[in-house]
Amino acid sequence: MHDVIIIGAEPAGLQASLTLSRYRRPHLVISFPKISRTRNAPAVHDFLASDGITHADFYQKAKEQIAAYRMAYFVDDKVESTSRSGENFEVKLEDGTQFTGWKLIVAAGSIDLYFPAKDASVMV
Numbered sequence: 001m002h003d004v005i006i007i008g009a010e011p012a013g014l015q016a017s018l019t020l021s022r023y024r025r026p027h028l029v030i031s032f033p034k035i036s037r038t039r040n041a042p043a044v045h046d047f048l049a050s051d052g053i054t055h056a057d058f059y060q061k062a063k064e065q066i067a068a069y070r071m072a073y074f075v076d077d078k079v080e081s082t083s084r085s086g087e088n089f090e091v092k093l094e095d096g097t098q099f100t101g102w103k104l105i106v107a108a109g110s111i112d113l114y115f116p117a118k119d120a121s122v123m124v
């Protein structure tokens, strides 16, 4: 049983992880690196104190700062489903592993949809 389970380990999920770490809340962070909006972008921009640094450096620094509190446990796998079980949340991974938490933070981001030029007026 985990105090908190976070789905997502990019800016939103890692910020939640750092905050929970500083509050001394043990928690689990699950991410599936193949689903990442920023993986193919060369660098971070327009982010205070980090403008221009590579994503690799950004994530390494973030994870080092989180690790220093020894409150976060990271798992790389795809979440297949989440469900409520009484007062708790159940998270099931693609490989069948199941985790239970008192709280669930979904920081799973968004997916970009690209339309061909003829549909450029479509807004999502």
Ligand SMILES: Cc1cc2nc3c(=O)[nH]c(=O)nc-3n(C[C@H](O)[C@H](O)[C@H](O)COP(=O)(O)OP(=O)(O)OC[C@H]3O[C@@H](n4cnc5c(N)ncnc54)[C@H](O)[C@@H]3O)c2cc1C
Residues within 6 Å of the ligand: 007, 008, 009, 010, 011, 012, 013, 030, 031, 032, 033, 034, 035, 036, 037, 038, 040, 041, 043, 044, 045, 046, 047, 077, 078, 079, 080, 107, 108, 109, 110, 112
């Ligand atoms: C090309 C590009 C360049 C960008 N450049 C900038 C920039 O310079 N500055 C800036 O501020 N913003 C930039 N952005 C926007 C920025 O990437 C997003 O605002 C940011 O990534 C959102 O962070 P997030 O944590 O909410 O979600 P995401 O970054 O989308 O992260 C989602 C997380 O959820 C996990 N996840 C999703 N589904 C599952 C699942 N089923 N199981 C397990 N894990 C899952 C993923 O593995 C990932 O860890 C850029 C975006 C793109 C596409």
